Amino acid sequence: MRGEVFYNTASEFFSPLQGEEKYRTTGFNEMALIYGTCELSFRKTADLINRKRYQENDGTPYRTIQNITECEGLKIQKHIEQKSEKIISLSDFSHEIINKEDALELYEPIPSELKKEEYTKIIDDFKIKPSLKSKIANNPVPYESLGNAVNISLDDVGVKEQKEKRSKTEQENIDKNETQRKKRKYIQNTVVHIEHKDRNYMLNGYGIFYVLRLLVAFLIHNNINNIILVFYIDGHGLYSKILQFYYWNKKILIILDWYHLVKKCKELLSMAVCGSKIRNDVLDEILPLLWHGLVDEAISYLKSIASEKIRNKKEIEHLIGYLRKNRGIIPAYSVRAKIGLRNSSNRGEKANDLLVAHRQKKNGMSWSRTGSVSLASITALSKNKEYQKWFDHGEIEFKFAS
Template sequence: MPEEKVAKAIERCNATRTGQERVDAARLPGRLEDPAETAYISIDDIGVTRQKESRKPGSGRETKYVENTVVHVAHGSGRYILAGVGMEGMFRLLIAFLLSNGLMKGRNLVFFTDGASNIRSSLERLFPYRPYTVILDWYHLEKKCREYLSSALKGKDIRNQVSGELLKYLWAGNTEYAADYLLHLGDDIVRNREWLQKLIQYLDKNYSYIPCYALRKELGLRNSSNPVEKANDVAVAQRQKHNGMSWSKHGSSALSHIRAIYLNGEADTWFREKRLGFQLSADEEECA
């Protein structure tokens, strides 16, 4: 994105901000992407109850899950959903899809995640040969902060006040000051400093993935992995997460694949010709 456009957006952001809430160009990690030249990839896991092959008399009812990985790819007006069991397999399928659509060369790759370590490790293992950007979804960052603060502080009112201040700094991408702010909270409002320290460690661990959300919003860039949350719902949850349902690994994966075929508008070519177009499509009514 042109530097002049970014500079003007920073001025607009800072027109109503003071102190550590201001957007600081020095904290920006690098050039921001041009949406027209970017593939936005959102990844998330969703678990469904696993079907047991057998149960011995008197054994407990230990609940285990089959983990589906759902990937939502967006480029321009095009959308595509990949869904199935096995994160590494889905990442390899994603690489094939990106290659098939010409998105591995001359395009920015921006991944949105909820901060799960298995997603980051898969990216590091399977994309070591080209640059990419990882962004921590704002909704999950906000949710995590409120959860930790609920255990760390004395009462809802104090939690709301502190989280309001903290999120202002994080919205501006000022992670260092946010951590310092938490570190210096007084004993009169802190109930459990261990939880406060866990939040500081969480921010430190995800430091590289927390951008300046305020600037991205001002420039019309994405801050959220909402598309994959919706894809999770329509590709897996609506069909497989109901009371009394349980699934084998193979069955859950197969149904997720078929549901994704319908969502991508490829049911006709698959059932008639046994092939997939494997191309970005704007025809994604259920996930619009």
């Protein structure tokens, strides 16, 4: 009938908006989010947009840019979460993706993909005592094939949490004396860098188990879940969490990052022995042993340090306990380096720098939980080269960037 409305473009063609929200073009989104807030502050992004649009007076305020960033980041996170749940629910792994507390007891190391004669030949060329060569060859951490594994680096990064309200008295104390500042709370973003055959992808989120679940979905979606997964981590805390979540996977390998192992030894020895000279002498002895994966020999040396050289015996015991606890993830780094395998989680730390630290850890900055994760999600969208399809169709392929 005449005058009857069959199709309303205002509500059915375009998604409904809230309050003063406006429809945004793909060009605006790219300028504001990809070339703007991923690299610049909200104020500088607003200035950039207003100059480009010749609206330097009464243009888009920076608070609007901040709200757009937070809303878009939350949409991205929700979309990836829903996509991950769908992928897992349609897979054969759906009944196994659970948190199992006794996973450490169930875990069995995978067999080496390399034949023993391949790496014993490398070990024979090392200029060390012959008695140690067989011990290096018997290191319990296996070797994956070069270029075949999926390399996964995990890292947490904390940014200052924004306070909802600051009292006048507290502000006065901060202004008078910086030492009176209360201990800050931090928001922890977890970032995962995934690498396979020169392709990479980055995931982020709030909490390790949340991100590990996204990782499962990503691996299934890219048909690489049956390949050896090599996790590079910075300590035993992540080790136990990965096993709790991936205990069912029979092709998993966990490596303690060499840099963090060296850093831990330096920190604990600085507190344990008398002076930097003794500390450096001890490091000169134990680091070559640890580089070859000779944990027992390093522990024996630490036990043999003369008592007059020790300032704090508890810290020596702490270091010995640390090495024992991580024995199963300390490989023969020297052999891996000769083969061409990775020993470092530095790609995860670099991913953290790209997604979070570059924008969020500058002096004076503090963030809400949603604001921090949202901005990191948009940056991940950019680095993964997914933003074009997202802005045009509201879809993320969830696949490796070339």
